[in-house]
Amino acid sequence: MWRATGTRTSHCSSHLRVFTHHSRKRCRYSTSASKPDEYDVVIVGGGPAGLALASALGSKQALRETLRIALVEASDLSKVHDWSTSPNTFSNRVSSLTNVSQAFLRDIGAWNEVDRERTAPIEEMQVWDGISDARISFSASEIGLEHSEKGMARLTENLNLQRGLLRLLHKIQGVHIVDKSKVHSITSTGPGTWPLVHLDNNQTLKARLLVGADGLNSPVRTFAQISSFGWAYDTQGVVATMHHPPRSVFENPNTTAYQRFLPTGPIAFLPLSPTMSSLVWSTKTPIAAALKACEPSVLARMINAAFRLPEVSLQYLYNRILESQSLGKLITDSEMRDEIRWREQSHAVDPNSAYSSSAFDAPPTTPGIPPSDSQMIPPLVTSLQNGSVASFPLRFNHTEAYIGEGKGARTVLVGDAAHTIHPMAGQGLNLGLGDVECLARCIEDAVVSGGDVGSYTALLPYTQERYFANHKVMTACDKLHKLYSFTAEPIVWARSMGLEVVNEFDSVKAALMMTAGSNPRMHRSSTNINGGVSRTVFDVAAAGLQKVDAANSAVRAIRSGILGFAAGGLQAIAKAASDAREKDANKMD
Amino acid sequence: MTMVPSRVLLGSSTVNASEIAHFSRLSAQWWDERGEFSFLHSMNPIRMQFIRQKFAETTLDESETKIDSTKTGVLMGLDVLDVGCGGGLLSESLARLGARVLGIDASESNIAIAKHHASLDSTLNSNLSYKHTSAEVLLNRPKRFDVVCSMEVLEHVDNPTAFLSTCAELIKPSGHLFLSTISRTPLAYLLTIFLAEKALRKVTEGTHTYSKYIKPSELIEYFREYRSLDNSRPWISRISGDLPTRTEAEVRGLVYNPLQSNWILAPRGAWGATDCNYLFWVRKPGPVQ
Numbered sequence: 001m002w003r004a005t006g007t008r009t010s011h012c013s014s015h016l017r018v019f020t021h022h023s024r025k026r027c028r029y030s031t032s033a034s035k036p037d038e039y040d041v042v043i044v045g046g047g048p049a050g051l052a053l054a055s056a057l058g059s060k061q062a063l064r065e066t067l068r069i070a071l072v073e074a075s076d077l078s079k080v081h082d083w084s085t086s087p088n089t090f091s092n093r094v095s096s097l098t099n100v101s102q103a104f105l106r107d108i109g110a111w112n113e114v115d116r117e118r119t120a121p122i123e124e125m126q127v128w129d130g131i132s133d134a135r136i137s138f139s140a141s142e143i144g145l146e147h148s149e150k151g152m153a154r155l156t157e158n159l160n161l162q163r164g165l166l167r168l169l170h171k172i173q174g175v176h177i178v179d180k181s182k183v184h185s186i187t188s189t190g191p192g193t194w195p196l197v198h199l200d201n202n203q204t205l206k207a208r209l210l211v212g213a214d215g216l217n218s219p220v221r222t223f224a225q226i227s228s229f230g231w232a233y234d235t236q237g238v239v240a241t242m243h244h245p246p247r248s249v250f251e252n253p254n255t256t257a258y259q260r261f262l263p264t265g266p267i268a269f270l271p272l273s274p275t276m277s278s279l280v281w282s283t284k285t286p287i288a289a290a291l292k293a294c295e296p297s298v299l300a301r302m303i304n305a306a307f308r309l310p311e312v313s314l315q316y317l318y319n320r321i322l323e324s325q326s327l328g329k330l331i332t333d334s335e336m337r338d339e340i341r342w343r344e345q346s347h348a349v350d351p352n353s354a355y356s357s358s359a360f361d362a363p364p365t366t367p368g369i370p371p372s373d374s375q376m377i378p379p380l381v382t383s384l385q386n387g388s389v390a391s392f393p394l395r396f397n398h399t400e401a402y403i404g405e406g407k408g409a410r411t412v413l414v415g416d417a418a419h420t421i422h423p424m425a426g427q428g429l430n431l432g433l434g435d436v437e438c439l440a441r442c443i444e445d446a447v448v449s450g451g452d453v454g455s456y457t458a459l460l461p462y463t464q465e466r467y468f469a470n471h472k473v474m475t476a477c478d479k480l481h482k483l484y485s486f487t488a489e490p491i492v493w494a495r496s497m498g499l500e501v502v503n504e505f506d507s508v509k510a511a512l513m514m515t516a517g518s519n520p521r522m523h524r525s526s527t528n529i530n531g532g533v534s535r536t537v538f539d540v541a542a543a544g545l546q547k548v549d550a551a552n553s554a555v556r557a558i559r560s561g562i563l564g565f566a567a568g569g570l571q572a573i574a575k576a577a578s579d580a581r582e583k584d585a586n587k588m589d
Numbered sequence: 590m591t592m593v594p595s596r597v598l599l600g601s602s603t604v605n606a607s608e609i610a611h612f613s614r615l616s617a618q619w620w621d622e623r624g625e626f627s628f629l630h631s632m633n634p635i636r637m638q639f640i641r642q643k644f645a646e647t648t649l650d651e652s653e654t655k656i657d658s659t660k661t662g663v664l665m666g667l668d669v670l671d672v673g674c675g676g677g678l679l680s681e682s683l684a685r686l687g688a689r690v691l692g693i694d695a696s697e698s699n700i701a702i703a704k705h706h707a708s709l710d711s712t713l714n715s716n717l718s719y720k721h722t723s724a725e726v727l728l729n730r731p732k733r734f735d736v737v738c739s740m741e742v743l744e745h746v747d748n749p750t751a752f753l754s755t756c757a758e759l760i761k762p763s764g765h766l767f768l769s770t771i772s773r774t775p776l777a778y779l780l781t782i783f784l785a786e787k788a789l790r791k792v793t794e795g796t797h798t799y800s801k802y803i804k805p806s807e808l809i810e811y812f813r814e815y816r817s818l819d820n821s822r823p824w825i826s827r828i829s830g831d832l833p834t835r836t837e838a839e840v841r842g843l844v845y846n847p848l849q850s851n852w853i854l855a856p857r858g859a860w861g862a863t864d865c866n867y868l869f870w871v872r873k874p875g876p877v878q
């Protein structure tokens with residue numbers, strides 16, 4: 001697709017320009033400068049979702065030979081394609097890919113292109129309540145995963161995945177990649193016509209089907225006038241790559257993911273290698289900003305504390321940091337060391353227990369037998385990888401539809417463009433890959449039956465399969481987030497009771513398994529005409545959460561005599577909690 | 590947009606003037622996938638699936654070469670006539686799979702819509718054409734087709750037996766006839782007339798006439814009797830149970846699934862599945878050896 005103008009030749013000569021020289025296609029489309037270039041599928045966005053869709057379509061011969069496919073990305077994808085880094089450093093954007101996501105990537109030939117050495121399995125999960133310490137733990141074998149030896153999910157750097165997808169695209173040569181080109185506007189010339197995608201380099205692409213894989217602020221979504229509903233959580237996700245000593249021979253290897261539900265949000269420790277792990281710490285926006293401003297060693301101490309100290313001490317430490325920052329100076333490493341030491345003493349933490357952070361300053365010289373509670377919490381973080389600390393806002397966002405209609409016809413959304421989710425379940429990317437797998441299947445179904453891939457008829461099965469599946473996971477995570485953001489006594493009590501009571505229920509385990517992003521029994525529904533109704537783990541999970549609710553209702557029912565709780569859903573707990581607080585306040589005056 | 594069907598076609602014995610006026614009035618809505626013709630849109634993938642499957646099957650039976658019905662070129666190079674093509678829903682799909690398609694319809698405004706819609710897709714123009722004419726008129730021309738399709742038309746024509754024989758005569762020896770229509774059963778009345786037109790008003794009232802519905806058994810009976818002008822063999826020579834031999838003809842029920850607003854192609858011989866909408870395929874006997 002060489003442009004006559006020649007002003008962007010550097011653009012076209014990038015090694016990522018991949019062409020298909022398919023004679024049938026060439027005669028079907030003209031590429032004169034005055035006419036827009038016609039494509040059957042134009043994907044906007046070269047993030048994980050867009051690249052995966054391009055790969056999925058390009059990997060199917062029937063599609064590669066019949067469809068002209070383009071992918072537009074604003075940034076320079078050669079940087080992703082050429083990304084390389086030493087085995088001892090990890091990108092801070094890491095996602096846990098479920099077995100289902102892995103199977104999909106394997107199917108399209110992308111998993112082979114991902115550097116497996118840089119990925120790590122999650123074999124076990126430890127999830128506990130920051131206030132009551134009620135705990136659930138489970139392993140891949142326990143929940144009956146088909147291949148439990150592979151773990152529940154694999155932690156993979158987003159860049160490792162994206163690079164793998166680009167390598168695959170480079171090999172299959174079926175997708176025209178237009179990077180370093182921003183979508184400037186999208187227009188339509190009338191009902192039934194194909195959308196025109198105008199790029200900032202004056203190129204115009206005409207799309208039979210326009211796919212928005214363009215993230216949270218999706219320009220495709222704006223064009224299609226698809227509204228979305230959602231809310232910001234007033235919470236940021238702080239990410240970092242952490243160094244720590246390896247587990248000893250007496251312990252399990254570093255393949256356990258840890259997540260502690262603090263009232264400010266969950267903090268997660270996700271293993272990457274024997275001595276490195278990834279942090280995702282969701283916390284209130286001001287706390288996140290303060291943590292990010294800290295010296296790396298202070299942040300490392302805070303991370304250790306957040307997995308170990310009681311909530312009251314954490315509150316104290318946050319305040320200390322916030323206070324000193326408001327006075328214009330940062331808390332020093334030694335100040336923080338003393339604060340934490342003092343806190344540990346006041347809680348009578350045994351210096352030999354795993355809950356003590358004393359080893360941070362005095363690492364043991366000889367590896368001895370680890371304390372008996374060492375696997376209840378992650379290894380002690382010793383330092384953070386340089387420049388790996390970052391944060392991002394957390395949102396709940398779900399569009400009202402995945403396919404555009406009327407003026408916005410011939411558009412479809414995948415990935416973050418359609419939904420953004422709280423990261424506690426590590427599902428963001430997996431949902432996006434689920435979208436992509438399904439959309440690629442629907443496009444293939446349409447193509448083999450002579451359908452128009454941009455038509456409502458071709459896209460309807462995609463919405464039907466994905467919308468509620470995504471919605472279920474999203475609301476489950478949202479509920480879990482809200483359930484855990486209350487510190488009021490009765491709620492914590494109900495919550496811990498809930499956790500303990502529900503510990504009995506396998507389905508709740510499944511619900512929390514979502515946290516690890518695994519997916520025991522979900523199978524890909526094949527291209528069958530009935531749409532292959534598959535009961536996914538998410539159904540189980542959602543059912544499980546209802547049981548959490550139910551358990552809480554039961555607990556509430558018992559206590560209602562004392563506290564006068566109203567019956568009802570989660571809102572009722574919340575309301576009861578604020579009522580209780582009000583009552584206390586009234587008592588005071 | 591109301592157009593009285595033009596004079597030529599009124600001479601065609603199977604064209605019912607009020608039917609054609611009815612479809613002409615609705616013609617602007619052909620490509621509104623959620624509107625008046627949504628049922629036909631959602632039926633299209635399954636009709637195409639049936640056509641592809643039959644081609645894969647007959648190729649396997651004849652040459653013992655397995656062709657993949659999921660490949661896109663299954664109809665490559667075949668001459669296909671789509672009788673009563675309406676807005677061209679099926680014609681476009683057939684053309685995308687590589688067939689050379691001629692779509693005809695008794696309504697001039699339907700043909701105008703079909704042409705306009707195809708013009709929006711530059712990949713279609715080389716092997717898809719439309720003509721405002723009737724099957725009877727084509728019979729006077731020498732051209733014959735590998736495949737004749739007529740979907741959801743039979744229940745709208747006058748003199749269906751004449752219509753069937755015209756379609757049959759337009760087919761080359763060993764060629765295929767694909768029909769879809771509605772059976773004359775209380776269930777069909779309930780679903781297609783009472784519910785769709787009167788109660789739910791999904792389809793404009795007057796679209797269907799119960800007495801024009803035709804049962805699968807009547808089609809089978811017709812093709813047991815029917816002889817082509819150039820060949821004395823019947824199209825359906827054997828019946829076992831109530832079903833024709835798989836290599837000669839086939840009836841498959843189409844069942845609407847309101848939960849997913851899609852259609853399901855019922856398995857061969859599924860009990861009761863052909864009591865409402867169904868697909869019918871029959872093959873013209875090959876040349877006499």
Ligand SMILES: Cc1cc2nc3c(=O)[nH]c(=O)nc-3n(C[C@H](O)[C@H](O)[C@H](O)COP(=O)(O)OP(=O)(O)OC[C@H]3O[C@@H](n4cnc5c(N)ncnc54)[C@H](O)[C@@H]3O)c2cc1C
Binds near residue numbers: 426
């Ligand atoms: C800063 C940040 C950190 C995150 N960290 C984690 C994490 O640690 N773990 C986790 O599980 N999830 C994390 N997430 C979420 C996760 O990254 C997303 O779920 C995932 O990236 C979604 O992929 P996507 O391809 O749908 O969208 P994105 O990755 O957002 O990709 C969208 C692409 O579209 C391109 N684009 C947008 N507009 C235009 C335009 N006008 N023209 C051309 N191109 C355009 C963008 O350049 C971008 O490449 C994080 C998200 C963010 C924003």
Ligand SMILES: C[S@@+](CC[C@H](N)C(=O)[O-])C[C@H]1O[C@@H](n2cnc3c(N)ncnc32)[C@H](O)[C@@H]1O
Binds near residue numbers: 672674675695739746
């Ligand atoms: C229900 S529509 C079906 C359209 C199309 N076959 C489809 O299934 O999408 C019936 C069509 O048949 C046309 N028609 C009815 N009688 C006809 C006849 N005798 N000859 C040609 N077309 C006819 C009508 O004009 C109308 O467009």
